[in-house]
Amino acid sequence: MTSSRLGMIGIVLLAPAVLAASAVFGLEGWRLVRPRSPLFGTPQTFTLAEAIEHHDVARAYALVRDGQRPDDLIVVSHPTLTAGRPHFVSPLWWAVAMRDEHTMLMLLGAGATIRHVQGRDADCLADALGAAAMQRLLRRYGAPPDGPCPEAAAPTR
Amino acid sequence: MTSTDRGTWLAIAALVVAPVVAAICFTLWNTPLPISEAVALLEDVSRKPRLDFLVPDTSYYRPLYHIALSTIWNADLSLDARLAAIRLLQIVPVVALVGILLFHLRPRTSLEAGAAAAATAVLIGSPGFRDNLEIPLTYTIVGMPLALAVWHLLMALPRWWHTPAVIAMLVIALGFKEQGLAIVALVVAAWVTRAPGATRAQAASTVLLAAGYVAMRLAWHNHMATFEQGIGFGFSEIDTQTATARFGNFPYPIYAYTALATVANVIFSEPTSGIFSIVAAIAGGTAEHWQFVHLGSSVGLTVLIAFWAFAAVSRARHEGWTDESRSVIVLVLTLAACGALSFNYSRDRLGGMATPFYALAAYYALLACGRRVAALPPWRLRAAASGLMLLAGLWHVRAIGTVEAVKVTAVRNQIEWLTGLPQRTREFADRPVYLSILEILRAQGTAESTPHPTNYPEALMGLFSPANVQAQ
Numbered sequence: 001m002t003s004s005r006l007g008m009i010g011i012v013l014l015a016p017a018v019l020a021a022s023a024v025f026g027l028e029g030w031r032l033v034r035p036r037s038p039l040f041g042t043p044q045t046f047t048l049a050e051a052i053e054h055h056d057v058a059r060a061y062a063l064v065r066d067g068q069r070p071d072d073l074i075v076v077s078h079p080t081l082t083a084g085r086p087h088f089v090s091p092l093w094w095a096v097a098m099r100d101e102h103t104m105l106m107l108l109g110a111g112a113t114i115r116h117v118q119g120r121d122a123d124c125l126a127d128a129l130g131a132a133a134m135q136r137l138l139r140r141y142g143a144p145p146d147g148p149c150p151e152a153a154a155p156t157r
Numbered sequence: 158m159t160s161t162d163r164g165t166w167l168a169i170a171a172l173v174v175a176p177v178v179a180a181i182c183f184t185l186w187n188t189p190l191p192i193s194e195a196v197a198l199l200e201d202v203s204r205k206p207r208l209d210f211l212v213p214d215t216s217y218y219r220p221l222y223h224i225a226l227s228t229i230w231n232a233d234l235s236l237d238a239r240l241a242a243i244r245l246l247q248i249v250p251v252v253a254l255v256g257i258l259l260f261h262l263r264p265r266t267s268l269e270a271g272a273a274a275a276a277t278a279v280l281i282g283s284p285g286f287r288d289n290l291e292i293p294l295t296y297t298i299v300g301m302p303l304a305l306a307v308w309h310l311l312m313a314l315p316r317w318w319h320t321p322a323v324i325a326m327l328v329i330a331l332g333f334k335e336q337g338l339a340i341v342a343l344v345v346a347a348w349v350t351r352a353p354g355a356t357r358a359q360a361a362s363t364v365l366l367a368a369g370y371v372a373m374r375l376a377w378h379n380h381m382a383t384f385e386q387g388i389g390f391g392f393s394e395i396d397t398q399t400a401t402a403r404f405g406n407f408p409y410p411i412y413a414y415t416a417l418a419t420v421a422n423v424i425f426s427e428p429t430s431g432i433f434s435i436v437a438a439i440a441g442g443t444a445e446h447w448q449f450v451h452l453g454s455s456v457g458l459t460v461l462i463a464f465w466a467f468a469a470v471s472r473a474r475h476e477g478w479t480d481e482s483r484s485v486i487v488l489v490l491t492l493a494a495c496g497a498l499s500f501n502y503s504r505d506r507l508g509g510m511a512t513p514f515y516a517l518a519a520y521y522a523l524l525a526c527g528r529r530v531a532a533l534p535p536w537r538l539r540a541a542a543s544g545l546m547l548l549a550g551l552w553h554v555r556a557i558g559t560v561e562a563v564k565v566t567a568v569r570n571q572i573e574w575l576t577g578l579p580q581r582t583r584e585f586a587d588r589p590v591y592l593s594i595l596e597i598l599r600a601q602g603t604a605e606s607t608p609h610p611t612n613y614p615e616a617l618m619g620l621f622s623p624a625n626v627q628a629q
Contacts, residue, residue, distance in 0.1 A: 002531075005531040005532075005538070006266065006267075006268045006527070006528065006531045007266070007267045007268070008531070008542070009268055009271070009527040009528075009530055009531050009542060009545065010266060010267025010268035010269070010270060010271040010272075010527070011267060011271070012271065012542045012545055012546045012549075013268070013271025013272055013274065013275055013523065013527065013545060013546070013549050014169075014173065014267065014270060014271040014274055015546060016275075016546060016549045016550035016553045017173040017174070017271070017274035017275065017278065017549070017553055018173055019550075019553070020173075020176075020177065020278070020553035020554070020556060020557055021172070021173045021174070021175070021176045021177065022176075023557065024176040024177050024180050024557060024560060025176040027611060028176065028179075028180050028183070031611075038612060039611055039612050039613075040609050040611060040612065041609040041612070057572060057575050057576070058571060058575060058603070058605045058607065059605065061575045061603055062603075062605055065603070102572050102575065102576050105575075105576035105577075106575045106576050108579075109576065109577075109578060109579035109580070110579075141580070
């Protein structure tokens with residue numbers, strides 16, 4: 001058995017290690033240089049509507065912590081729910097529309113409320129979307145009003 | 158072979174594993190302490206005098222862990238310094254474990270360096286390692302490097318301080334979790350195989366110490382629940398009440414199943430917590446790539462280890478024991494110890510003490526296989542070398558999966574803070590110490606700088622770990 005053959009087997013075993021090391025080194029290095037790259041998280045957002053749309057609960061929390069009130073209406077646009085036109089809705093309604101359970105819970109914890117008027121009826125929207133788990137959480141933590149849901153229509157413009 | 162060669166290949170092996178280890182440590186350093194368990198643990202160490210943790214009146218007896226946590230948390234330091242110390246309690250054992258493994262293997266050739274790098278990937282990619290990276294639950298992760306250090310001393314020529322050091326490391330590992338008892342298995346394995354650093358007095362003293370520890374635990378806590386936590390059986394989980402009702406009259410068969418489940422998890426990555434989830438996913442046609450990677454790499458390596466172990470023990474019967482053949486015995490005994498210590502519920506983390514020895518066995522098996530492959534005719538050599546490269550490659554993929562898994566844990570911890578804080582505040586309204594710790598830790602829990610898992614392209618997303626898939 002020649003030492004060159006043993007050396008070759010050694011290189012064969014080392015090759016995937018070098019590849020893995022290079023991949024991790026490259027990725028983590030890139031993470032340090034460009035932490036907001038789409039490879040490492042959600043794109044940078046500036047409004048609560050954008051943060052909810054990108055499921056960035058940490059950013060949404062930071063905006064609320066910095067003064068955005070969780071019940072203030074936000075402007076959103078959705079191809080089916082708002083027919084592609086801008087509408088005013090509550091952040092909670094938008095979180096349900098985006099099926100973002102984490103942001104929904106965060107908003108409820110921050111004091112967001114449900115009202116049975118267009119654009120604020122998050123529980124009715126969860127029902128319409130068939131999001132049973134979200135509806136359960138809204139009933140448990142959101143104390144929705146007893147009255148009927150508003151007529152199905154586009155939210156307040 | 159010159160001494161320069163030894164240092165060079167050791168350095169190369171260390172260099173190729175360094176990025177993965179550094180990425181894990183960097184992520185742990187930036188991981189927020191979670192609400193679950195962390196806040197309650199800090200509440201405990203805030204309220205109880207340090208020495209009270211020495212009283213073994215609980216099923217979860219970890220006196221040195223609690224004393225260490227109490228010392229850190231109650232120190233007259235800034236919050237940042239205390240949080241850094243808690244994180245270091247997790248990070249230092251990780252670095253020590255990989256460092257001791259490489260130092261123990263000391264590769265002197267490219268083949269040994271390749272096998273050492275692959276063995277390190279086996280260690281990092283194993284469920285027994287991955288499941289012990291949860292901050293601040295620094296229990297078995299402290300015992301793992303201590304066990305490997307004990308094994309290193311037992312394989313070395315005896316010195317006067319080795320026995321006290323072995324006893325001290327056993328006591329520390331035991332103080333962090335009862336899984337430290339696996340160290341007794343190492344000492345016995347070394348003594349039975351006449352290792353250079355092992356003596357009868359050493360084996361007798363560790364066995365006596367272990368017997369005393371078990372007697373103390375049983376004497377103080379003589380009514381043990383039949384099942385401490387929910388158990389997995391077959392393809393589903395059974396909660397403690399159902400398990401007690403179903404198996405409580407004669408629990409020994411299910412204890413044997415649970416113990417074997419922990420052993421099988423170390424060597425086959427299946428079942429997890431006693432549940433055959435990968436088999437179920439494959440049978441149901443819903444398996445992710447990572448499940449094939451985990452099962453395939455573990456089965457492939459364990460088969461290789463089995464062939465090598467048989468040959469190594471056969472050789473030992475004629476030529477005497479060597480470090481290589483002793484590692485078969487230590488793997489078998491530590492697996493048995495981990496199985497026995499997890500008799501009433503199985504979790505990935507409970508196989509942690511056997512994981513370094515599975516990696517050690519992987520090193521010798523890959524080395525032996527590499528030597529055999531090098532002697533094959535050219536076309537068979539190419540095929541066998543490709544197989545070895547694939548096996549090593551799959552384990553390196555698993556090691557990257559561990560990097561991603563710790564990132565997912567970091568995000569989960571953060572989400573727990575963002576979504577669960579008001580609920581916890583209401584739930585624990587009558588516990589002022591708990592609430593004050595919640596308030597103190599809120600900023601670190603909700604910081605935007607928490608590491609996020611990598612958004613790999615669709616084709617790669619399911620390859621590295623279950624955590625990545627779940628995080629989507």
